[in-house]
Amino acid sequence: MSDIKETLLNKYTEFEKSLNGQTGSPSHLARKAAIEKFEVLGLPGPKTEEYKYTHLTRLLGKEIDLGLTAQESKLSREEIEKFHFPHDEANVLYFVNGYYKSELSRILSPESELKISDLHSAFKNHEEDVQEIYGKYLNHEDSFAALNTALSNQGVFINVEKNKVLSHPIIIYSITDTSVDTPVYYPRNIFQIGKNSQAKIIETFQTHGNGKSFINHASEIIVSESANVEYYKIQEDSEETFRVDNTQVIQYRDSVFNAYAFTFNGRIIRNNLNIRLVDEHCESHMFGLYLLKGKTHVDNHTVVDHEKADSFSNEIYKGILDEKSTGVFNGKIYVRPHAQKTNAFQSNKNILLTDEATINTKPQLEIWANDVKCSHGCTTGQLDEEQMFYLRARGISKENARAILLTAFAEDVLENIKIDFIHEHLHDLIYRRLNN
Amino acid sequence: MLKVKNLCAKIEDNEILKGINLEVKAGEVHAIMGPNGSGKSTLASVLAGKEDFEVTGGSVEYLGKDLLDMAPEERAREGVFLAFQYPVEIPGVTTTNFLKTALNQIREHRGESPLDAVSFLKTIKEKMSLVEMDQSLLNRSLNEGFSGGEKKRNEIFQMAVLEPKLSILDETDSGLDIDALRIVANGVNKLKSKDNATVVVTHYQRLLEYIVPDFVHVLYNGRIVKSGDKSLALELESKGYDWIKEEIGSIA
Numbered sequence: 001m002s003d004i005k006e007t008l009l010n011k012y013t014e015f016e017k018s019l020n021g022q023t024g025s026p027s028h029l030a031r032k033a034a035i036e037k038f039e040v041l042g043l044p045g046p047k048t049e050e051y052k053y054t055h056l057t058r059l060l061g062k063e064i065d066l067g068l069t070a071q072e073s074k075l076s077r078e079e080i081e082k083f084h085f086p087h088d089e090a091n092v093l094y095f096v097n098g099y100y101k102s103e104l105s106r107i108l109s110p111e112s113e114l115k116i117s118d119l120h121s122a123f124k125n126h127e128e129d130v131q132e133i134y135g136k137y138l139n140h141e142d143s144f145a146a147l148n149t150a151l152s153n154q155g156v157f158i159n160v161e162k163n164k165v166l167s168h169p170i171i172i173y174s175i176t177d178t179s180v181d182t183p184v185y186y187p188r189n190i191f192q193i194g195k196n197s198q199a200k201i202i203e204t205f206q207t208h209g210n211g212k213s214f215i216n217h218a219s220e221i222i223v224s225e226s227a228n229v230e231y232y233k234i235q236e237d238s239e240e241t242f243r244v245d246n247t248q249v250i251q252y253r254d255s256v257f258n259a260y261a262f263t264f265n266g267r268i269i270r271n272n273l274n275i276r277l278v279d280e281h282c283e284s285h286m287f288g289l290y291l292l293k294g295k296t297h298v299d300n301h302t303v304v305d306h307e308k309a310d311s312f313s314n315e316i317y318k319g320i321l322d323e324k325s326t327g328v329f330n331g332k333i334y335v336r337p338h339a340q341k342t343n344a345f346q347s348n349k350n351i352l353l354t355d356e357a358t359i360n361t362k363p364q365l366e367i368w369a370n371d372v373k374c375s376h377g378c379t380t381g382q383l384d385e386e387q388m389f390y391l392r393a394r395g396i397s398k399e400n401a402r403a404i405l406l407t408a409f410a411e412d413v414l415e416n417i418k419i420d421f422i423h424e425h426l427h428d429l430i431y432r433r434l435n436n
Numbered sequence: 437m438l439k440v441k442n443l444c445a446k447i448e449d450n451e452i453l454k455g456i457n458l459e460v461k462a463g464e465v466h467a468i469m470g471p472n473g474s475g476k477s478t479l480a481s482v483l484a485g486k487e488d489f490e491v492t493g494g495s496v497e498y499l500g501k502d503l504l505d506m507a508p509e510e511r512a513r514e515g516v517f518l519a520f521q522y523p524v525e526i527p528g529v530t531t532t533n534f535l536k537t538a539l540n541q542i543r544e545h546r547g548e549s550p551l552d553a554v555s556f557l558k559t560i561k562e563k564m565s566l567v568e569m570d571q572s573l574l575n576r577s578l579n580e581g582f583s584g585g586e587k588k589r590n591e592i593f594q595m596a597v598l599e600p601k602l603s604i605l606d607e608t609d610s611g612l613d614i615d616a617l618r619i620v621a622n623g624v625n626k627l628k629s630k631d632n633a634t635v636v637v638t639h640y641q642r643l644l645e646y647i648v649p650d651f652v653h654v655l656y657n658g659r660i661v662k663s664g665d666k667s668l669a670l671e672l673e674s675k676g677y678d679w680i681k682e683e684i685g686s687i688a
Binding site for chain 2 (some may be wrong): 089124376384385386387389391392393394395396397398400401404405407411412
């Protein structure tokens with residue numbers, strides 16, 4: 001394990017040399033602070049509480065050479081466009097192995113609404129906004145997050161101007177091409193949604209080929225006063241993908257943030273969704289659905305931190321685990337001393353389809369204020385035999401009955417999707433998964 | 437149509453059916469009566485293919501085929517219908533979608549093409565009027581939050597849509613007020629033809645005033661101990677089940 005740490009520290013030293021010309025810039029200072037933090041933390045070991053059920057370091061060490069850097073993909077335009085799903089007119093961005101594909105991307109919204117810059121160029125050109133914001137919000141107590149800040153040189157900075165309702169959603173395709181030597185990369189996306197503005201953002205993650213890969217992804221989302229954001233993540237990696245996703249959200253007064261996370265595949269997927277409600281009258285919704293099979297392991301850690309009074313948060317995560325898949329759900333709700341009149345709810349429900357599938361679920365409420373309403377609940381069970389029999393007794397095949405019941409189970413999450421084409425796309429993905 | 441011979445079944449270690457013999461022909465209505473715990477509902481469930489029960493002996497022939505050899509969905513596709521005593525609530529599945537899937541799988545089995553949305557809607561509207569069911573129930577989750585009467589009507593409505601050959605009504609009268617009972621019975625009567633048969637499982641004679649049986653069987657302690665015509669039901673109504681128990685007792 002210390003070997004991996006050495007490898008990563010060396011990688012940083014090497015990377016830092018390439019930053020020639022950026023030395024001393026705010027982003028460089030953020031990187032330095034982050035790598036120092038990483039040096040203290042190291043990667044999570046068997047005793048790290050937050051990674052108790054997700055033995056990521058051990059498997060990464062065995063299966064991935066973390067000294068590697070993802071090479072640019074040689075996929076043709078047609079091959080990349082195969083990852084496209086049907087959607088309405090949208091601002092579309094493509095990344096392959098972390099590299100921005102400007103020739104495939106298209107921005108429809110006018111610059112008065114939306115400014116998009118590729119992070120790689122933004123760093124090079126000393127773009128002030130990026131310099132100022134980079135690494136400011138991400139929680140570096142997670143060593144993967146710290147590593148991302150230290151090593152990331154790719155991704156996108158999206159700025160929605162104040163008082164704008166984005167005319168088109170933003171769709172970001174992130175494709176991992178494993179036909180090049182084990183892609184290992186550190187994308188970073190920063191979304192700044194201006195005061196009183198509205199934006200819908202969709203990120204989809206897919207893989208080309210069956211090779212291994214490791215993606216350490218991080219996002220920072222700043223939801224300004226009275227802004228309204230819908231943020232969707234659709235994770236459809238391959239069964240050989242290792243992925244850590246750190247998403248840090250910061251919400252200001254009267255803002256609304258809706259997070260949706262769908263996970264269908266991967267070797268190990270670890271999602272950390274942290275939402276800080278730093279001011280009053282905020283509203284946050286977190287919806288998650290994971291449909292797992294094979295040996296996939298998915299770990300969703302969420303934190304919603306009520307720092308000020310009169311905010312509302314609601315979380316519904318549901319899972320269907322087949323074959324030998326395993327899952328972890330850990331949902332933390334913090335209600336700080338000044339966060340009176342907080343309403344916070346959380347629910348995690350799981351269906352295990354085999355005896356070998358397992359889930360570890362843990363709600364964690366820490367409340368320092370006294371006038372609050374909080375609740376949480378989790379259930380884990382099998383398919384209801386009585387319901388199965390009822391459907392079959394009407395002529396519906398066993399496989400269809402199973403798919404119908406599981407789709408209905410997922411519907412609690414799906415019904416909250418506010419974009420029709422996303423709803424259809426997910427229905428389609430779920431239908432295909434459940435009907436093989 | 438249905439030939440049950442010496443059927444025995446158990447759940448866990450409890451022997452519940454201890455040799456049932458029953459023959460039902462097309463066009464007939466049979467009533468199976470009996471005190472609580474006699475095995476009536478078990479018989480209905482075993483015929484529909486519920487896997488909780490283990491068949492330990494005997495045979496069931498349905499339209500010349502071995503019924504016990506078929507999965508529940510195959511039985512349904514071959515025309516066996518069980519109206520549940522306790523219809524199951526299925527949140528997130530609308531009655532319409534559920535019925536459409538069921539009907540089209542049955543049609544496929546019969547070698548018919550699936551119904552398109554328009555013809556399907558026409559069919560279900562027609563059948564809903566049969567049981568005076570409110571259309572608003574169609575788009576709600578299956579049986580979720582339905583009243584007892586609505587659930588039972590929904591069963592008969594499904595029966596009307598799926599057009600079975602052999603219908604088994606398991607305590608369809610339980611929990612129904614007199615108006616609902618009349619509506620449900622009316623629906624069943626309208627669906628009756630010379631080609632299909634109905635088995636009515638009930639504790640009380642009440643339902644049989646509306647659905648008039650050709651044969652009445654008394655099930656007691658896992659066996660059919662007495663068979664007769666509809667007058668037997670009236671006798672049971674006036675005298676209760678104790679005289680049957682005594683009669684059996686005296687034979688034993």
